[in-house]
Amino acid sequence: MNALLQRLDSGWSTFLVPVLVGFVVAMTAMSVNAAAPAGTVIGNQAAATYSDGSSVVRTVTSNTVVTTVQQVASLSVAANGAKTISIGGQVYYPHTLVNTGNGTDSFALTSSNTGGFSFAAAVFYADANGDGVPDNAVPITTTGQLAAGQSFRFVVAGIVPATAVAGASNTLTATATSGFAPATTGSVTDTTTITSQAVLNVTQVLDVAAGPSPSTANRTITITYTNTGNTTATNLTLTELVPAGMTYIANSARWSGSGATVLSDADATDNQGGIVFDENVSAANRVTAVIASIPPGGSGTLSYKVSVNSGLPAGANAATAATASFSYNDGAAAVPASNTNTVQYTVLAGAQVGMTGATVTTVPQGGVVNFTNTVTNAGNATDSFDLSTLGSTFPAGTTFQFFQADGVTPIVDRNGNGVPDTGPIAAGASLNIVVRAILPPGATGGPYTVTAKATSSTDATKSASALNTLGTISANTVDLTNNGAGAAAPGYGPGPEALPVTTTPVAAGGTTRITLVLANGSGVADTFALRASTDSSFATTTLPAGWSVVFHDANGAVLDNSGLINSGANKTVYADVTVPANVSAGTTQLYFRAQSATTNASDTLHNAVIIGTVRSLTISPNHTAQLTPGGTTVYVHTLYNAGNVTEADGAIGTATAATVDSSSGFTSVVYWDKNNDGVLDASDPVVTDLSQLTGGTNGANTTAGLAPGKSARLFVKVTAPAAATSGTTNITTLSIATGGIVGAMAAPGAVSVTDTSTVVVSQVTLVKTQALDAGCDGTADTAFSPVAISSGAAPGGCLRYEITATNVGPVAVTNLVVSDSTPAYTTYSATVPASATAGTVTAPAPGARGTVQTTVTTLAPGATVVLRFGVRIDP
Known part of the structure; x- marks a missing residue:
């Protein structure tokens, strides 16, 4: 320090003005602000689940809305100082400026002073080691660019003019002005008093400014004192509380006046050649030293060592900042205690992450697996973590997605690198995520594993992995039966059966x-190939010479597969078996097989065909449909004469058609598609007796009745009562009853089909909009819109969201849950609590993060429910 003062007094004085101010950039971020960084994109989607009219739970998602966080300027400058100084001497004041805004900024430096004597302009200098004196003689007028949270330390070194008189004082104000927002300023005030007595200038320095927690070596704090006054200073008392994040190293104190001699820690009275020293005796956890005298121009140092404790958060924390205090007698009176510069140990950020996986026992083939994983920020600073999967043994075609803990809100890319990430997680905090595996339809077996990985966004070398295990994928099944589905149907269960079931x-x-029903017992929709053979193993698809089997749907279209059948649903198809004219009487074993090309699920059904005189009518298929209250629906059925004689010829045989409705108020009428156009129209007559089937264009005889091998298309028109409520179900049974003796054969039993009508159909749409609420008063400042917000959204401000769910179907939906969540860099704002136009609303605690949702028991057709809530951008 003396050397610097000599330089100031000599050659440098030609360009140094009377007041010198120096700043130092601290190259690591201070933990002063958790604001959302400028340019951060805040965005997410809302989601809704509901049960439709078929009791199927469906999920819809909204559009994504995004908001770009705006930059705001803010700074802090600390702290005010007060010192005494000799005429013509130099005075040093240490300060620290911190960019507390949310974006990079620079700060212009200016000064002014008033009082009993005047300083000229101020000049600013760097002080890289933070020892309270300028590092060099290069003046600066700006801090340069500082990242959000970055600090800039400085000292004021003032030269008192020779015209000053003892007792006079001066007030110096140093001001920093934001380059981004010039109206934003910060300042400190330093008071200098002139004395003709002793003047002590005391500074301190830390040997290493930044490092890990705990430190790999002990750190040294060195306090330097110099008497720049005109008389001897006595009883210099130095005190310093050891910071909470540091621990004093026993017997580490040394004084320049006694060289390498160890200063006693435990005795507050022993004079060790001009110094009395103790630690933790005069005051708890405090270093105390009393130095007997310092002559004019004299100087010295006191040093001691500390260790840096473990578990400290990253940044320049109060727990690792030390400020010494000093007082003395200037030869005439006691000088009140004042502070030295603060030395700061900055804890470097250390990224660490932990992750736990999950195990799911079983899922159906082609289903979806949700693994709940936990990501823990084990580092010492807030961090976000990119999410990925690797090492999958899942079947080819499996896709993986990441969702928030609610399982419905997708995890998006928040840091702009194209990879989904967790968003910021505080040090020591944990976040649950959902790893979703969407299985391909053909896979079975297990176990299968996939590794989820979380990688630090601040240090890509730090990552954690978690194993997720699926025990088994249960195989898909199909059940092939005759004439119906379920346990009562012929052929129910795995085949082939030992004896023909029909x-x-x-x-x-x-x-x-022959009527076949395929029931899809799989977890996903599937399509099944249809084959017929006399070989139960289907090693060859063999039929007797001259025989053919052709599969048809209800409309007569030729099939070779079932078409798509939803999970848990069934479909009726028809096998038309044709035999040659010269075939011998007897019984032929016939097997039918339904087999999935994707999952290989299959079932074989054992039937038989007997050759002889046959009276047989078939009608098909069974139907299900929806209709609105007071509305109608038309079901199409095919009546087929599978016998070898005409039925209902009006002379020998008879056949009637009749319907019965299971629910009160429903009505049904049977029509014949006489013009064979497939559409019920005015030319199609009502029929109650098959003898009416004459003169049509659909292949019926020109005489009354239904000839062998011929078919007739019948329409059943069902009308619901206007007062029918949503969810009401009616079963219409159409029965065809034959009578009379034909070809010496009695009439077979009646045949029938059922049409199930449900008064329900539904669809929900979801739209999300947003608006600014800069003052966080709970009232939107702008109109709500799905358009991105690119200006005005500043840290500490709020956003308002509206999610509108609309039932665009003609009937009600049930158990509607509309969900959204607080995006990254925001918390729930309860100035105006979350609300909805219908339903029960749940939300996080004020200032917390989480899911906001409303649960609506029933949403009527055409009705909407609007969920509203606000979030506050992290300040």
Whole structure:
């Protein structure tokens, strides 16, 4: 320090003005602000689940709304100082400026002074080691660019003019002005008093300014004192509380006046050659030294060592900042205690992450697996973590997605690198995420594993992985039966059966129709190939010479597969078996197989065909549909004569058609598609007796009745009562009853089909909009819109969201849950609590993060529910 003062007094005085101010950049961020960084994109989607009219739970998602966080300027400058100084001497005041805004900024430096004597302009200098004196003679007028949270330390070294008189004082104000927002300023005030007595200038320095927690070596704090006055200073008392994040190293204190001699820690009275020293005796956890005298121009140092404790958060924390105090007698009176510069140990950020996986026992083939994983920030600073999967043993075609803990809100890329990430997680905090595996339809077996990985966004070398295990994928199944589905249907369960479950007669040279029902027992929709053979193993698809089997749907279209059948649903198809005219009477074993090309699920059904005189009518298929209150629906059925004689010829045989409705108020009427156009129109007559089937264009005889091998398309028109409530179900049964003796054969039993009508159909749409609420008063400042907000959204301000769910279907939906969550860099704002136009609303605690949702028992057709809530951008 003396050397610097000599330089100031000599050659440097030609360009140094009377007041010198120096600043130092601290190259690591201070933990002063957790504001959302400028340019951060805040965005997410809302989601809703509901049960439709078929009791199927469906999920819809909204559009994504995004907001760009605006930059705001803010700074702090500390602290005010007060010192005494000799005429013509130099005075030093240490200060620290911190960019507390949320974006990079620079700060212009200016000064002014008034009082009993005047300083000229101020000049600013760097002080890289923070020892309270300028590092060099290069003046600066700005801090340069400082990142959000970055600090800039400085000292004021003032030269007192020779015209000053003892007792006079001066007030110096140093001001920093934001380059981004010039109206934003910060300042400190230093008071200098002139004395003709002793003047002590005391500074301190830390040997290493930054490092880990705990430190790998002990750190040394050195306090330097110099008497720049005209008389001897006595009883210099130095005190310093050891910071909470540091621990004093026993017997580490040394004084320049006694060289390498160890200063006693435990005795507050022993004079060790001009110094009395103790630690933790005069005051708890405090270093105390009393130096007997310092002559004019004299100087010295006191040093001691500390260790840096473990578990400290990253940044320049109060726990690792030390400020010494000093007082003395200037030869005439006691000088009140004042502070030295503060030395700061900055804890470097250390990224660490932990992750736990999950195990799911079983899921159906082609289903979805949700693994709940926990990501823990084990580092010492807020961090976000990129999410990825690797090392998957899941079947080819499996896709993976990440969702928030609610399982419905997708995790998006928040830091702009194209990879989904957790968003910021505070040091020591944990976040649950959902790793979703969407399985391909053809996979079975297990176990399967996939590793989820979380990688630090601040240090890509730090990551953690978690194993997620699926025990088994249960195989998909299909059940092939005759004439119906379920346990009562012939052929229910795995086949082939040892004996035929259905034997169907057919006349020589004729065709018989066998009704097959395919029930998809898989977890996903599937399509099944259809085959027929006399070989139960289907090693070959073999039929007797001259035989054919053709599969049809209800409209007569030829099939070779079932078409898509939803999970848990069934479909009816028809196998038309044609035998040659010269076939011998007897029974032929016939097997039908349904097999999935994607999952290989299959079932074989054992039937038989008996050749002889046959009376057989079939009608198909069973239907399900929805209709609105007071509305109608039309079901199409095919009536087929699988026998070898005409039924209902009006002379020998008879056949009637009748319907019965299960629910009160429903009505049904049977029509014949006489013009064979597939559409119920005015030319299609009502029929109650099959003898009315004459003169049509659909292949019926020109005479009354239904000839062998011929079919008739019948319409059943069902009308619901206007007062029918949503969810009401009606079953219409159409029965065809034959009578009379034909070809010496009695009439077979009646055949029937059922049409199930449900008064329900639904669809929900979801739209999300947003608006600024800069003052966080709970009232939107602008109109709500789905358009991105690119200006005006500043840290500490708020956003308002509206999520509108609309039932665009004609009937009500049930158990509607509209969900959204607080985006990254925001918390729930309860100035105006979350609300909805309907339902029960739940939300996080004020100032917390989490899911906001409303649960609506029923949403009527055409009705909407609007969920509203606000979030506050992290300040």
